[in-house]
Amino acid sequence: MKFTVTILGSGAALPTSSRKPTAQYIECRGRKILIDCGEGTQMQFRKLGIKFQRIEHILISHLHGDHYFGLVGLLSTMHLLGRKKSIEIYAPKELKLILENQLNYSGSRLAFDLVFHEVNSNESGVLFEDDKMSIEHFPLSHKVPTSGFIIKEREKERKLIGDLVQADKIRIEHFQSLKEGKDVIDENGKIIEAKKYTRPAESAKSYAYCSDTRYYENVIPFIRNADVLYHEATFTEEFMDRAKVTMHSTARQAAKIAKQAGVKRLLMGHLSARYESGDKHVEEAKEIFEQSEVVEDGNVYDLSA
Amino acid sequence: MKFTVTILGSGAALPTSSRKPTAQYIECRGRKILIDCGEGTQMQFRKLGIKFQRIEHILISHLHGDHYFGLVGLLSTMHLLGRKKSIEIYAPKELKLILENQLNYSGSRLAFDLVFHEVNSNESGVLFEDDKMSIEHFPLSHKVPTSGFIIKEREKERKLIGDLVQADKIRIEHFQSLKEGKDVIDENGKIIEAKKYTRPAESAKSYAYCSDTRYYENVIPFIRNADVLYHEATFTEEFMDRAKVTMHSTARQAAKIAKQAGVKRLLMGHLSARYESGDKHVEEAKEIFEQSEVVEDGNVYDLSA
Numbered sequence: 031m032k033f034t035v036t037i038l039g040s041g042a043a044l045p046t047s048s049r050k051p052t053a054q055y056i057e058c059r060g061r062k063i064l065i066d067c068g069e070g071t072q073m074q075f076r077k078l079g080i081k082f083q084r085i086e087h088i089l090i091s092h093l094h095g096d097h098y099f100g101l102v103g104l105l106s107t108m109h110l111l112g113r114k115k116s117i118e119i120y121a122p123k124e125l126k127l128i129l130e131n132q133l134n135y136s137g138s139r140l141a142f143d144l145v146f147h148e149v150n151s152n153e154s155g156v157l158f159e160d161d162k163m164s165i166e167h168f169p170l171s172h173k174v175p176t177s178g179f180i181i182k183e184r185e186k187e188r189k190l191i192g193d194l195v196q197a198d199k200i201r202i203e204h205f206q207s208l209k210e211g212k213d214v215i216d217e218n219g220k221i222i223e224a225k226k227y228t229r230p231a232e233s234a235k236s237y238a239y240c241s242d243t244r245y246y247e248n249v250i251p252f253i254r255n256a257d258v259l260y261h262e263a264t265f266t267e268e269f270m271d272r273a274k275v276t277m278h279s280t281a282r283q284a285a286k287i288a289k290q291a292g293v294k295r296l297l298m299g300h301l302s303a304r305y306e307s308g309d310k311h312v313e314e315a316k317e318i319f320e321q322s323e324v325v326e327d328g329n330v331y332d333l334s335a
Numbered sequence: 336m337k338f339t340v341t342i343l344g345s346g347a348a349l350p351t352s353s354r355k356p357t358a359q360y361i362e363c364r365g366r367k368i369l370i371d372c373g374e375g376t377q378m379q380f381r382k383l384g385i386k387f388q389r390i391e392h393i394l395i396s397h398l399h400g401d402h403y404f405g406l407v408g409l410l411s412t413m414h415l416l417g418r419k420k421s422i423e424i425y426a427p428k429e430l431k432l433i434l435e436n437q438l439n440y441s442g443s444r445l446a447f448d449l450v451f452h453e454v455n456s457n458e459s460g461v462l463f464e465d466d467k468m469s470i471e472h473f474p475l476s477h478k479v480p481t482s483g484f485i486i487k488e489r490e491k492e493r494k495l496i497g498d499l500v501q502a503d504k505i506r507i508e509h510f511q512s513l514k515e516g517k518d519v520i521d522e523n524g525k526i527i528e529a530k531k532y533t534r535p536a537e538s539a540k541s542y543a544y545c546s547d548t549r550y551y552e553n554v555i556p557f558i559r560n561a562d563v564l565y566h567e568a569t570f571t572e573e574f575m576d577r578a579k580v581t582m583h584s585t586a587r588q589a590a591k592i593a594k595q596a597g598v599k600r601l602l603m604g605h606l607s608a609r610y611e612s613g614d615k616h617v618e619e620a621k622e623i624f625e626q627s628e629v630v631e632d633g634n635v636y637d638l639s640a
Contacts, residue, residue, distance in 0.1 A: 043415055047381060051408075069408040070375045073350060093440045095411045103356075103374040103404045110348050124440045131436050135398045135429045137479040174442040 031059045031162075033183060033235050033333040035258065037325045038074040040299035042264050042278075043096045045069070050327055051096035052241060052300060054260070055080055058181050059162040063087045065179060065239055071100035072107050078328060083113055087158060087165065090121035091241060092151070092176035098125065102132045109140045116143035120157050120167070122175055123148040151175035154252060168252035170243035172277045178249055180256065182236040188228035195227055235333040238293070241300050244273070245283035250291045257333050259293040260325070262300035266310045269302070281311035285318035296322040297331065336364045336467075338488060338540050338638040340563065342630045343379040345604035347569050347583075348401045350374070355632055356401035357546060357605060359565070360385055363486050364467040368392045370484060370544055376405035377412050383633060388418055392463060392470065395426035396546060397456070397481035403430065407437045414445045421448035425462050425472070427480055428453040456480035459557060473557035475548035478582045483554055485561060487541040493533035500532055540638040543598070546605050549578070550588035555596045562638055564598040565630070567605035571615045574607070586616035590623035601627045602636065 034057050041049030051068020055075070062084045064071075075082040082104065090098050098121075108117070119125070126146045133140065147157060152175070154168040163183050170176040187209040195205075204214045204222060211231075214222045238253035241262035253259055264278035273280050279287075281298055288296035296319055298311050305311070308324025315322035325331075339362050346354030356373020360380070367389045369376075380387040387409065395403050403426075413422070424430070431451045438445065452462060457480070459473040468488050475481040492514040500510075509519045509527060516536075519527045543558035546567035558564055569583035578585050584592075586603055593601035601624055603616050610616070613629025620627035630636075 044412055045378060045381075047378075050378075069405065070378055073352075073355075073375055076350075076352060093442075095408055095437070095441055099404075099408045099411075099437075100374065103400055106400045106404075107349055122440075128436055128440065131433055132400070132404075135427075135433065135479075136400055137398075174440075 031183070031186070031232075031334055033058045033237070035237055035260070035331045035333070036078065036080065037299065037327055037329045037331075038071055038078070039068050040301065040325045040327050041068075041096070042300050042302050043094070044303040045096070046303050048327065049301060049303070050074055051099070053100065054239070055082075055085075056181060056237065058237075059183060061086060061160075061163055063089065063165070063181065065089045066091055066097040066241070067101040067104055068096045069099040069103075072104045074327070075104075083108060083111060086118060088117060088119045088121075089157070089165070089167075089179050090119070090125055091170070091178070091239070092172060092174050093122055093124060093128075094174060094242065097242075101125075102129055105129070105140060105144070106133075106136070109142065113142045116145050118145045118147060118158070120147045120149050120165075122151065149177050151177045166252070168249060170240060170249065171246040172242045172244065176242060178238065178240040178243070178252065180236055180238040180253055183234035185234050186231040188224065188231045190228055198227075200227060232334075237333060240287070242278060244277040245279050245287070247287070247290065249287065253287075253291045253293065256291065256293045258295045258297060258331060259288050259291065260297045260299060261287055263298035263311050263315070263324075264300050264302050266305075266314050269304075272302075281314040281322075282318060285315035285322055288322065289319045294321060297325050298322065299325045336488070336491070336537075336639055338363045338542070340542055340565070340636045340638070341383065341385065342604065342632055342634045342636075343376055343383070344373050345606065345630045345632050346373075346401070347605050347607050348399070349608040350401070351608050353632065354606060354608070355379055356404070358405065359544070360387075360390075361486060361542065363542075364488060366391060366465075366468055368394065368470070368486065370394045371396055371402040371546070372406040372409055373401045374404040374408075377409045379632070380409075388413060388416060391423060393422060393424045393426075394462070394470070394472075394484050395424070395430055396475070396483070396544070397477060397479050398427055398429060398433075399479060399547065402547075406430075407434055410434070410445060410449070411438075411441070414447065418447045421450050423450045423452060423463070425452045425454050425470075427456065454482050456482045471557070473554060475545060475554065476551040476582065477547045477549065481547060483543065483545040483548070483557065485541055485543040485558055488539035490539050491536040493529065493536045495533055503532075505532060537639075542638060545592070547583060549582040550584050550592070552592070552595065554592065558592075558596045558598065561596065561598045563600045563602060563636060564593050564596065565602045565604060566592055568603035568616050568620070568629075569605050569607050571610075571619050574609075577607075586619040586627075587623060590620035590627055593627065594624045599626060602630050603627065604630045
């Protein structure tokens, strides 16, 4: 089952030629999610050949421009391309006013509904869930109200071993119980063992997103054991003063969070425009947490692999 | 004296990989002007290596998103890069509310002033003038209130012929009169002829901008004899129905305006995303007006050449 994260923009407040403002596209078991939407996100979708009309959920972490200035343009383009299907937006409540204000003066109404869900950045909770996955939010600590997100697959079912099931003529009405790991007694009183006829379920994966935030240990319970953690690392330690003033994190701090939370892999982004590459970030983070890397625009991370 | 127009974006409502949303950068005798500011304009400035901090005047033709969604991002970036100098914005009055609304929720104040000048799209008049140039506005006809602009150089002075002035020992206090084309009587009662000691002034150039608009002959008096006319040509004649409904122009209509106004050169832009090239537009326009061409993003037009 597909679970991918595509980096549309990995820059900070000042976009550079190689790092656009923040945006990420996630496909998780058929659900299409956009996290943040900096200026130019619609062009990044085009460049990468991603069908953005299929997006169902848009999560906006906070109202700094580099995380949402591209949203009104993306929605307008969806409209012009004929979208009719509503879209769910999870964001600080003021975003509704900002968008309505802009759309109002353009003299046109979108032909699809924007369904707003206010995200209170002081709280945590579930934003969406179905039988395949869930989206949760939790507080970050930044200069304006900001939320982090975690997308989790539901526990998966065991897989039937087709040849064996067929050879032993296991009846179809038993399949679901076997996939759920439950043994079944057939019509002759014989026990059909789930373990025998199914392979173990793949483990359910999770993706956590923490941007923007200062070093903030309160996030740890929410992201514990995530398969992949994206954590902002605007600076390296040499600019700790700037990190403090701007309430951003260093690479070392991102790695400390990753280590304490026991995640499997750390992706760092939101790099300040002063860095020409992410080499220093990686070096610094690896001293604390080996599975650290810096993302680049256009990179795709496959959690299902 | 420099007078250049740089095309930052020449696309219509739906940006493509080769045509970004509308924006143009004009340098006219030292003045730096931005006309319209579609999403991604700040990235186009970077890509083309243009020092956008020097912009003094921003003209916004109308409040359709493809003409202004990049403005708040550009202003934020100017702020982050340390701008202190105020900037003049000429636009429909609602833009002020839109920008204030967005900047307000980002929790930061710009360190420079936005000086708003309301442009009433039912009127024409002078927006700015100094001793070198002027910016005027005039009504266009589109789905929302929209203005066209014309940037005109002031009449220039004649140029002294250095060798002759020196040889005949013409005194410095006579220079200004001679440059203005006035003959002077010197201290000995001798007539110093301006025509003899100066070369003719270069002609003052003008650049007219009409986007977005339906075919609208009322613009002609305002743009008459312009050296360069930029006129939108969203469609070709085969999509006349679409042009009518959306209140845009065809290439043929743009050429008709150019011809009737007696301009020297027509630049067409704002091409619908349905066109892969501007060839059809050029072909169609040239039947009416030979000096027609379609602009491309990144093109620079030098009016002083």
